[in-house]
Structures are given as C-alpha cells and as structure tokens.
Amino acid sequence: MKEKILEKLHELEVRENITILYAAESGSRTHGYCNKDSDYDIKFIYKHNDISQYLVLDNFEDVILEEDGLFDMVGWDIKKALNLHYKSNAGLKEWLDSPIVYIPDEIGLFKNLPEFNSVTLMNQYYGQALKTNKKYIAGSNLRDKKIIKKTLYVIRCNFSWMELSQNPPQVSDDVKEAISNMTEAYKNLAFDDITDEDLQLIHTWINDSLDNFSFEKPKSKAQKKDVEEYNVRFQEILGLR
Structure with missing residues (x-):
C-alpha cells in the first residue's frame, strides 16, 4: 500500500507543480483503532x-485536499x-510525531526553531x-459507530492534555479497561460487545475530567518565539538564503 500512496503523492506533485517535503499517516491507523472500513x-x-x-497580493491557497474514498489526503x-509551528499547533505536532512516515523530512523543516509550547498544546487538546464532546456526543446514541469513533477521539485528546498537565x-483501572474494551470493539466492528456499564463509565469519566480542567497560561517571556527565525527558515527552504 505504501507504494500506491507514494504514487498518488507523486501524481499530486506533478499536477500541482509542488515538492512534497514530508508526508505521514494520521488518524486511526496511528492511534491503534483502525478497522477494515478505515481509510488512509x-x-x-x-x-x-x-x-x-x-509573491501575490490576493488570497494565497495554502491547502491541498484530495479524497477518493480510500485515500484522504490533506x-x-x-x-x-x-506559521502553525510558531503557534505550537497540536495538529502539526501530531503529523510530525506520526509513527507511519511515507516521505521523511530530509531537510529538517523546523531545525533550529523553538520547541512546541507544552502549555499551549495542553490547552488545545482540552x-x-x-468541543467534540459537546457538538457530537452529548445527547447522541452512544452506541452509534460514528459516535464511538468521536468518543475515542475525545479519549485520545483527554490523555494528551493529561500527559502535559x-x-x-x-x-x-476500571476506566482504562472500559476504554480498552471500546477500542477492541471498534477495531472489530463488534459494537454489541461494549457493555452499558463501560459506556457509562467512559462518558462519566470524560465529563468529569473536562469539568475539572484548569486552563494554564504559557510562561510568556522566556518561551516567546521570535517570528524572524521563522522568516529566515522560510527563505532558506525556498532557496533564497
């Protein structure tokens, strides 16, 4: 499958006249709960x-989207x-930390730039x-396949902010076991294997942990980033330095 993915990425390079500097897998395949219906x-x-x-004055298109059912590429x-690295964006960090890399970063895209701010990341994950819990899960059928996937996403975000807190x-241990049971059920598309007790335990834990979260402010001056460093790196990548 990797060869097919590399082929599609190369087709994008030719069609869009771009060079792909890094490419990796994201989503369920990197978090241990993909199933036979999961896309790439x-x-x-x-x-x-x-x-x-x-070098344009009008709006600059800075995102490429390609989807065909099996491959969802962004x-x-x-x-x-x-710019997102400068802002310590959690999504970008997850891309860079992916265990499944298709095109490695051979030039060190973010070399000599500051680390991601851990407090900013924690607040983003929270x-x-x-948002996901309120928008998609609250008041929904907790056994629905899409809701279970959203629940697993919320669980992952919860553990992410907890690790940074x-x-x-x-x-x-009961919550951990319930989460493990839900994960296995999702992977096997066996949603009836999730007990009512596990569902209740997981969602009570989610709501309690979100209710008890306390925002923290980044320790500003010592961790403040210099945008000029990013301007220099951008110009280096474009071959202007």
Whole structure:
C-alpha cells in the first residue's frame, strides 16, 4: 500500500507543480483503532516549485485536499506549516510525531526553531475534547459507530492534555479497561460487545475530567518565539538564503 500512496503523492506533485517535503499517516491507523472500513488519512507538507506563487497580493491557497474514498489526503504549504509551528499547533505536532512516515523530512523543516509550547498544546487538546464532546456526543446514541469513533477521539485528546498537565487527574483501572474494551470493539466492528456499564463509565469519566480542567497560561517571556527565525527558515527552504 505504501507504494500506491507514494504514487498518488507523486501524481499530486506533478499536477500541482509542488515538492512534497514530508508526508505521514494520521488518524486511526496511528492511534491503534483502525478497522477494515478505515481509510488512509495522509497528511503532507509541500512547497511550490515556482516561488512566484508566494509573491501575490490576493488570497494565497495554502491547502491541498484530495479524497477518493480510500485515500484522504490533506497538504499544508510550508508557509502555513511554519506559521502553525510558531503557534505550537497540536495538529502539526501530531503529523510530525506520526509513527507511519511515507516521505521523511530530509531537510529538517523546523531545525533550529523553538520547541512546541507544552502549555499551549495542553490547552488545545482540552479545547478539542470539550468541543467534540459537546457538538457530537452529548445527547447522541452512544452506541452509534460514528459516535464511538468521536468518543475515542475525545479519549485520545483527554490523555494528551493529561500527559502535559502538571497535576493530571488519576484514571482508574476500571476506566482504562472500559476504554480498552471500546477500542477492541471498534477495531472489530463488534459494537454489541461494549457493555452499558463501560459506556457509562467512559462518558462519566470524560465529563468529569473536562469539568475539572484548569486552563494554564504559557510562561510568556522566556518561551516567546521570535517570528524572524521563522522568516529566515522560510527563505532558506525556498532557496533564497
């Protein structure tokens, strides 16, 4: 399958006149709960081969989307990616941390740039969990396949912000076991295997943990990033330095 994915990425490069600088898998395949119906969720970072594309006054298209049912591909232009790195964007960090890489970052896209801000990441993961829980899960049929997938996403966001928190709440063994049962059921498309007790336990834990979250402010001055560093790196990647 990797060869097919690389072929599709190369077709995009030719059609869009771009160079893909990094590409990796995202979503359920990287988080351990894909099933036979799961598509390939491919993320990539690219640059335009014609740098005059960056010298425009009107709106600049900085995202490429390609979907055909099996392959769901999303690409961010390097200028957008650098801007999101500057903002410590959690989505970008997940792309870069993916265990399934199709095109490695051979030039060090973000070398010599500051690390992601852990407090900013924590607050983002909390915000994603809270929004998804309120928008999709609250009041819905908790056994619905799509709702279970959203629940697994919220669980992942919860664990992500907890890992970054200075005072993370404890997760009981019963909750961990219920989450494991839900994950296996989703992977096997055996939703009847999820007990009512597990569903109740998971959603009580989700709501309690979100209710007890406390926002933290980044320790500003010491961690403030210099945008000029990003301007320099952008120009280096375009071959202007």
